[in-house]
Amino acid sequence: xxxxxxxxxxxxxxxxxxxxxxxxxxxxxxxxxxxxxxxxxxxxxxxxxxxxxxxxxxxxxxxxxxxxxxxxxxxxxxxxxxxxxxxxxxxxxxxxxxxxxxxxxxxxxxxxxxxxxxxxxxxxxxxxxxxxxxxxxxxxxxxxxxxxxxxxxxxxxxxxxxxxxxxxxxxxxxxxxxxxxxxxxxxxxxxxxxxxxxxxxxxxxxxxxxxxxxxxxxxxxxxxxxxxxxxxxxxxxxxxxxxxxxxxxxxxxxxxxxxxxxxxxxxxxxxxxxxxxxxxxxxxxxxxxxxxxxxxxxxxxxxxxxxxxxxxxxxxxxxxxxxxxxxxxxxxxxxxxxxxxxxxxxxxxxxxxxxxxxxxxxxxxxxxxxxxxxxxxxxxxxxxxxxxxxxxxxxxxxxxxxxxxxxxxxxxxxxxxxxxxxxxxxxxxxxxxxxxxxxxxxxxxxxxxxxxxxxxxxxxx
Amino acid sequence: xxxxxxxxxxxxxxxxxxxxxxxxxxxxxxxxxxxxxxxxxxxxxxxxxxxxxxxxxxxxxxxxxxxxxxxxxxxxxxxxxxxxxxxxxxxxxxxxxxxxxx
Numbered sequence: 113x114x115x116x117x118x119x120x121x122x123x124x125x126x127x128x129x130x131x132x133x134x135x136x137x138x139x140x141x142x143x144x145x146x147x148x149x150x151x152x153x154x155x156x157x158x159x160x161x162x163x164x165x166x167x168x169x170x171x172x173x174x175x176x177x178x179x180x181x182x183x184x185x186x187x188x189x190x191x192x193x194x195x196x197x198x199x200x201x202x203x204x205x206x207x208x209x210x211x212x213x214x215x216x217x218x219x220x221x222x223x224x225x226x227x228x229x230x231x232x233x234x235x236x237x238x239x240x241x242x243x244x245x246x247x248x249x250x251x252x253x254x255x256x257x258x259x260x261x262x263x264x265x266x267x268x269x270x271x272x273x274x275x276x277x278x279x280x281x282x283x284x285x286x287x288x289x290x291x292x293x294x295x296x297x298x299x300x301x302x303x304x305x306x307x308x309x310x311x312x313x314x315x316x317x318x319x320x321x322x323x324x325x326x327x328x329x330x331x332x333x334x335x336x337x338x339x340x341x342x343x344x345x346x347x348x349x350x351x352x353x354x355x356x357x358x359x360x361x362x363x364x365x366x367x368x369x370x371x372x373x374x375x376x377x378x379x380x381x382x383x384x385x386x387x388x389x390x391x392x393x394x395x396x397x398x399x400x401x402x403x404x405x406x407x408x409x410x411x412x413x414x415x416x417x418x419x420x421x422x423x424x425x426x427x428x429x430x431x432x433x434x435x436x437x438x439x440x441x442x443x444x445x446x447x448x449x450x451x452x453x454x455x456x457x458x459x460x461x462x463x464x465x466x467x468x469x470x471x472x473x474x475x476x477x478x479x480x481x482x483x484x485x486x487x488x489x490x491x492x493x494x495x496x497x498x499x500x501x502x503x504x505x506x507x508x509x510x511x512x513x514x515x516x517x518x519x520x521x522x523x524x525x526x527x528x529x530x531x532x533x534x535x536x537x538x539x540x541x542x543x544x545x546x547x548x549x550x551x552x553x554x555x556x557x558x559x560x561x562x563x564x565x566x567x568x569x570x571x572x573x
Numbered sequence: 574x575x576x577x578x579x580x581x582x583x584x585x586x587x588x589x590x591x592x593x594x595x596x597x598x599x600x601x602x603x604x605x606x607x608x609x610x611x612x613x614x615x616x617x618x619x620x621x622x623x624x625x626x627x628x629x630x631x632x633x634x635x636x637x638x639x640x641x642x643x644x645x646x647x648x649x650x651x652x653x654x655x656x657x658x659x660x661x662x663x664x665x666x667x668x669x670x671x672x673x674x675x
Contacts, residue, residue, distance in 0.1 A: 127618075134612050135589060141608045141658070142597040148658045154612055155651050162647075165618040171625030173633060180624070180637045181617075184644030192652030203653055204607050207614075211646035214616045217639025221623040221632050232576060248642075297631075331610050338616045339586075343579055345619050351579065352586045353615040359590035360609050364602060371599075454599045461603035468660035479599045 119167045126164035127349035133157030134353050138360065144474050161349050184210075197469045198426045201462065202258035205327045208334055209251025215244030215337035216304065222344055223289060223300045231290065233344055238286040240340030242307040247330045247337060249311030254323050254330070267317045272381060275313050282306035314380070322379045324455070324462075325368045329376070332361025371454030372517060397548035402555055404562065407494075407529050408569025414491035416447040418483065420522055421463050422456050424497010424533065425559045431470035433563030434496060438472070440570050450476055451483040451520050453501035484521050493525035495546075496559050497532065503544045514542060528552040531562045607654040614647030 137154030140146040166174075188207065195203050219241030221227075228234040256262040285303040289295040318326055335357030342350025369376050411417050419438060425431060438448045450472060456463045467477060478486075487493060495502055502522040505512045522528055523546050530547055532554060546552060555562055597605055620643040624636030 130615070134615070135593065138590075138593045138605075138608060138612065141605050141654075142593060142601060144598065144601060147601060147604060151608060151611070151651065151654045151658055154608065155655075158611070158614060158617075158647055158651070161615060161618050162621075165621050168622055168625060171622070173624050173627060173636070176633060176637050177621055177624050177640055180640035181621075181644045184641035185648035188645040188647075188649030189652055192649045192656070195653070197656075200603065200607070200653060200657065203649065204603075204610055207646050207649035207653065208610045210642040210649070211610070211613050211616050214620045214639045214643035214646060217635050217642065218616070218619045218623045220635045221627055221639065224632050224635070225626070225628065227626070328606055331606055331613075334616075335609065335613045338613045338619070339583065341616070341619050345622055347619055347622070348582065350615055350619050351582055353612050355583050355586035356590035356593070357609045357613045359587040360594040361590075361606070363591055363594045364606055364609075368602070452599070454602075461600055461605075464600040465603055465657050465660065468657075474600060477600065 119169055123164050123167055124348070126160050127347070130157040130161040130349050131352040133160070135356065138356065196429075197466055198429060199259070200465065201324065201327065202255045205251045205254040205258065205323075205330070208327065208331050209248045209255065212244040212247025212251060212330065212334040212337055215334065215341050216241050216248055216307070217244075218341045218345070219244065220300065220304055222341075223295065224297055228344060235290040236340045237344045238290045238303070240337040240344065241304065242282055242286055242310075243333050243340070244337035245304055245307035246311035246314065247333045249308045250315040251311075251327065251330050253312060253315040254327050258323055262316075265317055265319045271313070271317055275310065278306055278310045278313060282310055318379065322372075322374075325365060325372070325374075325376070325379050328361060328365040328368055329380075332358050332365055335359075335361055368455065397550070399547055399554050400552065402529065402553035404555060404565035405569045405572070407553070407555055408566050409573055410527060410529075411441060411446065411492050411494070411566070412444055412570050412573040414441075414446055416449070416486075416490045417441055417492045417494060418449050418451050418487060418490045418522070418525065420451045420453070420456075420493060420495045420498050420502060420520055421467065422453075422496060422498025422501060424499075424531070426457050426462065426466055427497065428559035428561075430496065430559035430563050431466045431472075433560055433567065435467070435470040435472050437563055437567050437570070438476075440567060444570075448476065449478055449483060449486070451487075451522075452477055452479055453498070453520050454480060454518075456498055456501050480518055480520060487521045487524040490525040491527060493522040493528045495522055495528065495530045495532075496563075499532075499544055500542065502546050503542065505542065505545050508545075512542060522546060523549055523552075526551065529555055531555045531557065531559050533558055604654060604657045607650060607657060611647065611650030611654050614643065614650050617643035617647050619643075 133153050134157045137150045140150030219237045222237050228237050285299055288299050289303055335354045339351050339354030339358055342354055441448050452463045464477060500514055502520050504523045506514045506517045506519045509515055528551055620639035624640050627633045627636040
């Protein structure tokens with residue numbers, strides 16, 4: 113090896129390339145046309161950085177590093193390939209939590225070892241440690257809730273005070289560790305235990321409907337924790353990648369919260385549904401059922417049909433049936449569009465992913481701003497398992513907890529057909545005024561079954 | 574790397590992240606969250622270094638868990654993002670693919 117080509121130079125140069133590849137990859141992922149290549153760029157960056165890290169001077173324990181990598185990556189590969197598209201949100205939560213846990217583990221090793229030099233470094237190690245640990249246990253709860261392992265949102269009076277006490281105690285121990293530089297193992301352990309508990313108590317009271325925002329927030333937090341540990345290890349690739357994710361994730365979290373018309377503080381510190389039950393408001397009119405055959409005729413002879421999918425479509429895995437239905441209509445010359453609310457489903461873009469899986473071209477799919485003016489000219493608005501995102505009380509009823517949330521104006525269509533399993537209310541627990549309108553008909557049944565019936569009905573026309 | 578240089582890197586990277594995401598269509602929010610989830614899987618290199626320098630059994634155990642989790646973050650994030658993005662095709666590309674298939 114020539115003198116100028118040291119291992120250190122090779123590592124620094126490779127990390128430089130990795131940082132560039134990550135940014136290019138993320139940039140490409142932000143446009144539908146180039147998105148597919150974006151992950152390849154970022155993946156190449158990750159491969160380069162991982163390989164070159166084996167050259168790190170003074171590394172030992174290869175007998176532990178390699179098995180840990182293979183087991184971790186193997187399990188994740190296996191689970192990531194197997195998971196159904198509808199379960200993607202919780203898998204993102206799970207993998208994200210693992211990243212947070214890894215950042216906390218780095219902090220723990222460095223702090224137990226006393227490897228941090230100076231107050232700045234030990235403070236950053238502690239800060240990254242608490243953020244990573246909260247992200248780890250919090251994401252585990254988010255996973256459990258979305259996977260249906262945890263069904264209740266545990267709330268009790270004084271919960272916020274408990275959270276504050278745990279946070280304060282963790283910060284006190286963290287300050288002890290950071291200032292002493294060589295804190296006793298018992299204090300370090302106590303600090304991490306408290307941080308993990310904080311993640312649990314913070315996330316348990318948050319309802320399932322708010323989980324997307326929470327997962328996005330923990331994603332940003334993990335990025336920040338990674339950046340902080342990057343400072344501790346003097347690792348530029350970690351600082352850059354972690355910070356980019358931290359700021360991008362924060363922006364993404366804000367966009368999601370805004371789409372639900374809620375502030376981040378509101379999501380974190382007040383349980384949704386608490387207010388919803390109280391403010392049902394008065395809804396007049398009755399629910400008017402309809403048969404699939406009638407809906408089939410109505411749609412077959414329509415000029416324009418707008419389909420509004422919601423969580424009900426995801427639960428029933430009905431995306432393929434719905435696309436089959438849409439294709440039948442398109443073949444008959446009907447103008448079919450899909451309208452997606454930013455927070456339809458369990459995660460922004462969740463519906464887009466499912467429709468894409470079924471094969472719906474993304475140019476048939478419109479978001480709220482593009483499609484809302486078109487409902488007035490639509491003959492049929494077909495609502496599939498969506499509820500709160502089409503509830504007109506968000507426009508009209510100031511006392512409603514969803515007042516002010518931007519909604520899809522499905523009520524403006526000439527006919528509104530709602531496919532719904534039963535008569536229950538949506539996530540928010542609010543009655544939906546749309547279902548009681550004169551131009552609305554209810555098609556009861558699971559979205560998969562209803563979709564099949566509609567296909568039969570249209571074929572029979 | 575001096576503290577002030579690290580601070581500059583932090584600031585510039587923060588603006589970069591903001592700019593990259595600023596004008597993203599809603600349709601890509603979930604894939605992008607997943608993609609950024611993959612990117613912070615870079616924590617793997619830090620976990621490798623931490624375990625590489627661990628000495629006591631406690632440090633080695635925690636370091637091992639760190640590498641295991643980080644590798645899961647990186648690999649899981651990649652697989653899931655790739656699967657999601659695999660589906661993004663325009664109707665033009667789809668029609669083309671269908672024609673080629675026939």
